[in-house]
Amino acid sequence: MFDIVSFLVSWFPIFSIYAILALCLNMEIGYTGMANFGLVAFYAIGAFVAGYTSMTIFLSFYGYNYPIYSLDAIITMGKIAGRTPWLNISVFILSLILAFLVAGLAGYLVSFPTLRVGPAFLGITILSFGEMLRVFMKHFQPTGGSYGLLGIPHPFAWVSDPLIKNLLFVIVTLVILILVFIYFELLANSPYGRALKSIREDEIASLCLGKPVPRIKAELLFVASGVSGIAGALYVFYLGSVAPDMFVTAVTFEVWSMVILGGRGNNMGAILGALIFSLLNRATAILNFIFLDLLIDPNYIRWMITGILIIIVLMYRPKGILAEKTVKTDAWRIFGEAQRDWDRITAMIQVANRYLKRAFHWLIGRETK
Amino acid sequence: MTNPILEVRNVSKRFGGVEALRDVSLEVKRGSITGLIGPNGSGKSTLFNVITGFYKPDSGSVYFEGRRIDGLNPNEIYNIGIARTFQIPRLFGSLTTLENMMLSPRGQKGESLLRAPLRKAWVNEELQIANEVKNLLKEFNMDGAYRMVASSLSGGHVKMVETSKGILGRAKLILLDEPTAGVHYAVGRSLFEYISYLRKTANLTFFIIEHRIDLLFDYVDYVYVLHMGRLLSQGTPEEVASDPKVIEAYIGGA
Ligand SMILES: Nc1ncnc2c1ncn2[C@@H]1O[C@H](COP(=O)(O)OP(=O)(O)O)[C@@H](O)[C@H]1O
Numbered sequence A: 001m002f003d004i005v006s007f008l009v010s011w012f013p014i015f016s017i018y019a020i021l022a023l024c025l026n027m028e029i030g031y032t033g034m035a036n037f038g039l040v041a042f043y044a045i046g047a048f049v050a051g052y053t054s055m056t057i058f059l060s061f062y063g064y065n066y067p068i069y070s071l072d073a074i075i076t077m078g079k080i081a082g083r084t085p086w087l088n089i090s091v092f093i094l095s096l097i098l099a100f101l102v103a104g105l106a107g108y109l110v111s112f113p114t115l116r117v118g119p120a121f122l123g124i125t126i127l128s129f130g131e132m133l134r135v136f137m138k139h140f141q142p143t144g145g146s147y148g149l150l151g152i153p154h155p156f157a158w159v160s161d162p163l164i165k166n167l168l169f170v171i172v173t174l175v176i177l178i179l180v181f182i183y184f185e186l187l188a189n190s191p192y193g194r195a196l197k198s199i200r201e202d203e204i205a206s207l208c209l210g211k212p213v214p215r216i217k218a219e220l221l222f223v224a225s226g227v228s229g230i231a232g233a234l235y236v237f238y239l240g241s242v243a244p245d246m247f248v249t250a251v252t253f254e255v256w257s258m259v260i261l262g263g264r265g266n267n268m269g270a271i272l273g274a275l276i277f278s279l280l281n282r283a284t285a286i287l288n289f290i291f292l293d294l295l296i297d298p299n300y301i302r303w304m305i306t307g308i309l310i311i312i313v314l315m316y317r318p319k320g321i322l323a324e325k326t327v328k329t330d331a332w333r334i335f336g337e338a339q340r341d342w343d344r345i346t347a348m349i350q351v352a353n354r355y356l357k358r359a360f361h362w363l364i365g366r367e368t369k
Numbered sequence B: 001m002t003n004p005i006l007e008v009r010n011v012s013k014r015f016g017g018v019e020a021l022r023d024v025s026l027e028v029k030r031g032s033i034t035g036l037i038g039p040n041g042s043g044k045s046t047l048f049n050v051i052t053g054f055y056k057p058d059s060g061s062v063y064f065e066g067r068r069i070d071g072l073n074p075n076e077i078y079n080i081g082i083a084r085t086f087q088i089p090r091l092f093g094s095l096t097t098l099e100n101m102m103l104s105p106r107g108q109k110g111e112s113l114l115r116a117p118l119r120k121a122w123v124n125e126e127l128q129i130a131n132e133v134k135n136l137l138k139e140f141n142m143d144g145a146y147r148m149v150a151s152s153l154s155g156g157h158v159k160m161v162e163t164s165k166g167i168l169g170r171a172k173l174i175l176l177d178e179p180t181a182g183v184h185y186a187v188g189r190s191l192f193e194y195i196s197y198l199r200k201t202a203n204l205t206f207f208i209i210e211h212r213i214d215l216l217f218d219y220v221d222y223v224y225v226l227h228m229g230r231l232l233s234q235g236t237p238e239e240v241a242s243d244p245k246v247i248e249a250y251i252g253g254a
């Protein structure tokens, strides 16, 4: 029987993680016209930073000095992961912050030499960086080489009921997804977002209107790569492990498919693309169980469907399912145009704010009891 | 005596074997409309590209309001008050007229990554700029065009939006590269009428490359003539028009 809750807890985090990646790529390619063909690199960096940080802190907190990739470490983590809730939560938060900073910095540094030249250079440079990084990580012993790291402490490992533990994680990924969405919507619908689009349309003309194009590109790569790093960290905490071969180039193109299908330059579109493809993933994985003697790998079926879907959608909707919208700032008010989008965002922020406050009070209340 | 707003001193620029500019010196007086003419390939666009920071001159220097500006980047040049248009207009094709025009004002608060998400920090400025855009569009008789994407605007409207960049950007000096190319003669004339109106009312200086010499000469104060990368002649329109060297260059040249 189809169990909706267990489907939710296994599917939703993956969906959120992909949606966050799609939002990042959308800011880069959809808004700014930067063809990031190596998105997976920053996702991987976030993942390894989170894995490394959490394992190291946990083991040293409990006074063990096994290498974090050793069998001893994995076994020990199984014993200590659920003992100290505050440590789990703090390590989780710290890991997300570090993943953001390190991945963001990497995005900035890798792209720096290419910011003054055309978009093709940027794309190819990052693409090869991603592959190089993966191969390097396979031989980098401190994070376990090609086996990677296992036994990474779940942020809610201290919750005894696995269902609640997983539901809590669903909530966390949902909150992060919403925050990323709101932040990117705010950026996109501001004079800054307008400048981003001008770079996409015509870099030279943008430069001639005084926009510091290389700096803006670098800033955006920092932010988007950093947020991709957060997605990587979430993935690691979801799986409890991290290994180099999780970060093949195909991941980047999967995210590209989401953005193209959902609608370039539309953040809702990016999320919709992630929704469609993550469901498609599930569907093809289920195929595997139903037809055990399937002759082709379900992965191939998935890629075939992906290709057909993109062709069909782009034939009828060349801009993707949800077309790009104008930059919604208050300027439109002067021309008597309502700000429905703007009002929607403000309302969302208020709601999010209220729930965050409530959650905060709930946590504080428990602590002091 | 008015001091020059722009001074070009002994500028040379070569591309491989082509000597696009050779020892060119000229000045543009504040508040003037100055013309730049010459046969095709004589180096006019190259000179604009040097002034606006796209090319570094091989030798020589450029001064704006007494400050040396060769070596600055194009965005820095815009931010000190020099705006330019391109021979082929470069609007942001899939953005609306409103968005295109809103991009012109320099140093907008909301264009910083950190302030962008804080609407309060930039909303007043945004409303102010939008008002100015609205008034300009009314002046151009294109009120309804604000929500049209730039790629669907008529040739005349494109020129107006292109010219408005300098006004909205509070430029002191505006460089126009063949502003009337590709539009009807009458539209070209009304564009020049508007330019000379702006010069009087907004205290702007114009430096204009133009192929329609008859049109240009009705509006300019002073003209420079380039030929094969060198300054061939200069003077008032009457002086230049009667200079035999200029006549020969145009008839015998490219
Ligand atoms: N980026 C460039 N690379 C090589 N040659 C160039 C470049 N820009 C201009 N030129 C050459 O310099 C000369 C002057 O060109 P240009 O300034 O465009 O002339 P004009 O605008 O007067 O028609 C031409 O011979 C042109 O081919």
Ligand SMILES: [Mg+2]
Pocket (backbone or CB within 6 Å): B044, B045, B046, B087
């Ligand atoms: Mg030219």
